[in-house]
Structure formats: C-alpha cells, structure tokens
Amino acid sequence: MNLILTGFMGSGKTTIGKKLAKKINYKFIDTDAVIERKMKMPIKKIFLLYGEFFFRRLERRILLNINLKESFILSTGGGMPCFKNNINIMKNKGIVVYLKTPKNRLFKVDKSNRPLFKKAKILLNKRKYCYQKADFTIENEKIDKTLKKLIKLVR
Template identity: 40%
Template sequence: MIRIFLTGYMGAGKTTLGKAFARALNVPFVDLDWYIEERFHKSIRELFTERGEASFRELERNMLHEVAEFEDVIVSTGGGTPCFFDNMEYMNGHGQTVFLDVHPDILFRRLRIATVQRPILQGKTDEELYAFIVDALAKRAPYYTQARYRFDGGHLESHRQIAESVQQLRKLLEV
C-alpha cells in the first residue's frame, strides 16, 4: 500500500509534484485543500473567514484524518497543516511524509506571480513578501522537518524537471 503525504510551504510544488507522482505510480492524488472545498462547497478563504482559524484548523485536521484512511494515494497538504495539533505525528504514523524544501528566493519568485490567487499575499511589496516568506518558513521549520524525508522542491519549473523529480522521489521512497 502506498500512502504519501507531501508537505511544505505554499508554492513549494506539492500539487505540481503530487499530481505527476500520482500519475507515475498510477494512484489517486488528493489535494487536501481541494478535498475540503469539495466537501464543504466553499473556498478555503470562505471557510477560514466564516469559522476563524481555530475552527478551520480543526476541520482541516478532521479531513486529514479522513484522507489518511485512503489506500494507495498521494496527498498534498495545506502549507499550514503540519503545524497544528499532532498532524505531523499523525501523518508519520499513517504513511510516508515528504517535506518539499524550497529556498526562499525560489518561493519568492513563484509566489510573487501568484499573489492574486493567494489573498494572504496581496498588497505586499516585494520586500514585505520576501520577509513574510522567510519569517513563515522559520516558524514552520520545526514542523516541516519532522517529515521522514526531505526533498528539494526547487526544480519543478519544466516538464523535464518535474519528470526528473518524480524519478528521484520514487528512488528516495523506494516505490
């Protein structure tokens, strides 16, 4: 049975690599944020706004526990998922965990063009955005680094790089 959780900061490539990896292994791919949105028929932003962070994180945890029961699946978690409750420990106990580690410079470049889709980033100057990323990574590092595997997510810019990363990840996880 294959059950792999991809963790890391927003823009790390969890969805990009997760979809390609799932295709290569011929297993389903679940993006936890998309899963939550489908279940509740609301965007993550709406749920976060309506419920507040504490209630949203509880809901997120419950949905994580639900998808962690799926067999033969690749799960991309939300960037904050590992940082709440015992989520990291839970994922480690229910499958293989991979932290997609990406240098702040690369995250900045990726997220700078995605601020429209990510409300938390809107309105930030380049300097504010970079500082925001560096600060968030420092706060989340103690959780991300609990993953069993650390993988360089900085090389997901082309089809070739994604294919190479899939092969490297297959080798790392021996799947």
C-alpha cells in the same frame, strides 16, 4: 506505501503530487481541494469567514478519515503538520516528505488565493521546525528531478 507531501505554500505539493500519482497509478488527494468541495467555497473565503483554526480542524478531520486501503499521494496545506499532533498522524498514514523549495521560488507564487501569504516569511521561519520532522526532505528545484526522487521512495 503512501506519500504525504508537505511544505510551504507554493512549494509544488499539488503539482508534483498530481504528476506523481498519475505516473505510479496512485490516488491523489489534495486537502485544500477536498475542503473547498465540502465547504463549497474557496480557501480564502473560509479563512475570511471562519478563521485559520476552523480551517485547520477541517484539515485534521480529512487526515484522520483517510482510507488506508488504497495507495495515495496526499498534498497537505502548508500549516497542517504544525497543527496539534498532525505530523505524528501523518507519519502513521504514510511517508512524510518535505518539499523544500528555494525561497526565491516560494515568494514568486500567485498570492491571490493564499490567505496567509502576507505573513509568508514569518510563517516559513515558524514552520521550518515542523517541516524538519518529515521522514524525508527533498530539495525541490526541478519537477522532473523531484519526481524521480519521490518514485524511488515509493518503490
């Protein structure tokens, strides 16, 4: 049973995904980290040099090439489910969980590595529709509670 974590930037996908994978002994994949390794540069620079469309294509390629033979937790970029038909591909690869985080926490995150943060409130409103297509929505207020809810989904 694979879990795919989606949600807005700063919603805790990577932090929660790593902890969850460790607890249940799953492989953890962070699409941003994979892209940074392959491109040998930070996301912010990729956006600056090549633009968002290029970045979204890289995300999509990772999604399409995920090996389904071993169980995994996937942390996606905040815009991944809204690009082309990625949400459908995500659902074919595992259970998609939207980590819904209170706005007051979302907008307190470190903005330096997030190229789209200047448009954050507008983006969140646009992406809500995509996030609502997830198989499950989990209110992400406290990490421990969120982890317990996610473990129940997997087991």
